[in-house]
Structures are given as C-alpha cells and as structure tokens.
Amino acid sequence: RWLRFGGTAWRGNQRCARCGQVFRSIAYGDRAQVILSPGGEPGDALSVTQPCPLCFGDGGLHLRGKEGEYVSRRLLAYHHHAGASEKRVRSATHLIEEAGNPEDLTRNVIKGGRRLGDLDRTSAIALE
Structure with missing residues (x-):
C-alpha cells in the first residue's frame, strides 16, 4: 500500500x-482522526479537517474545495x-441510490462532520 500511496x-x-x-x-496513519464534512460551496463534495494537536478547538487544518475533495x-x-x-458493495450502491445524488449522500452520511474512523464501512465505501 505504501508503494501505491506513499x-x-x-x-x-x-x-x-x-x-x-x-x-x-x-x-495516512492519522486518517481515523480526520474529520470529513460536506463542502461549504455548491459543487464541493467534501471538506477535510485535521484537528490541531495543540488547541483541539475550532482550529486545525481545513481543506476545502478541490483540495478538500x-x-x-x-x-x-x-x-x-x-x-x-x-x-458490501451492493449495500453501498443501495445507499447511493437511496440518496439520489452525491451531495445528498454526503449530507446523509457525514451530516455536520464525522471522523473517518467513526464511519461504518458501508457508508465510507459509498462516499468513496
């Protein structure tokens, strides 16, 4: 996996x-702590937040738009x-079909923001 992704x-x-x-x-080793949230702008699918190890609050690294996606x-x-x-792929496909479009799927699965490590496997595969 390291050879493929770094x-x-x-x-x-x-x-x-x-x-x-x-x-x-x-x-990648910190991926379970990363927070995925719906993109803020129309057309943005996902935003990524890495919590700050010092202040833990509203701070941290926020990646939005194309970079976040x-x-x-x-x-x-x-x-x-x-x-x-x-x-599991069939279950993920069913989630996607129920949502109707990618934006609604994202909103349904991660709502206001969820850690990648907290997502159930089927929902995470549907997001992918």
Whole structure:
C-alpha cells in the first residue's frame, strides 16, 4: 500500500487559525482522526479537517474545495485499499441510490462532520 500511496495524503504549509500551529502534512496513519464534512460551496463534495494537536478547538487544518475533495478521495481510497465484499458493495450502491445524488449522500452520511474512523464501512465505501 505504501508503494501505491506513499506516506501522506496531503503536504503543504498551513497554520492553525486559532493557535498558529504549523501543518505540513496529513499522514495516512492519522486518517481515523480526520474529520470529513460536506463542502461549504455548491459543487464541493467534501471538506477535510485535521484537528490541531495543540488547541483541539475550532482550529486545525481545513481543506476545502478541490483540495478538500482531492485529499478526501486519497484518504478514502487508502482506507479501503483491501477492497470490499460484493455484499458490501451492493449495500453501498443501495445507499447511493437511496440518496439520489452525491451531495445528498454526503449530507446523509457525514451530516455536520464525522471522523473517518467513526464511519461504518458501508457508508465510507459509498462516499468513496
């Protein structure tokens, strides 16, 4: 898996708006703590938030728009690298069909924001 994805889903240099902590990467090993939330703008599927290790509050790394979508896709693909059973794929497909469109699926599954590690496997596969 490391050969295919590397060690990080995102690299950059951004600061926590609350305390100034510098974020240089989101490691795949930290993916369970990453918070996925619906995109704020029309057409944005997902936003990604890495909680700040110092202030824990509203601060942290916030990736939105195309960058948030790209990182969320990388995290979900890494998370499901082993694949899924046919039954689980059918269940995920059913969730997608029930939602009607990708925006509603995102809203139904992650509502106001959920940690990737807290999503049930079927819902996470549907998001991917």
